[in-house]
Amino acid sequence: MTPDSAGVVCSRAGCRDDAHWRVVWRNPRIHSADRRKIWAACDAHVAYLRDYLAARDFPVEVEPLAAADAAVEATS
Ligand SMILES: [Zn+2]
DSSP states (O other): OOOOTTOOBOOSTTOOSBOOEEEEEOOTTTSOTTOOEEEEEOTTTHHHHHHHHHTTTOOEEEEEOOTTOOOOOOOO
């Protein structure tokens, strides 16, 4: 198992697929207006994560993941 330095892994718990999407969101109840949380998502989980946040009325945007973007956080 050689880590792929260029790869970003999906933030979904238990998923180790390469992420192709960036899910940008915040919780208006605990985050200030300029705060952003970023999750990474693979093709299989981007809709799941977006819907998970949207169902809670959190502002959420999905963007293509930039190759250099490694500033992602794990869910859980
Ligand atoms: Zn995934």
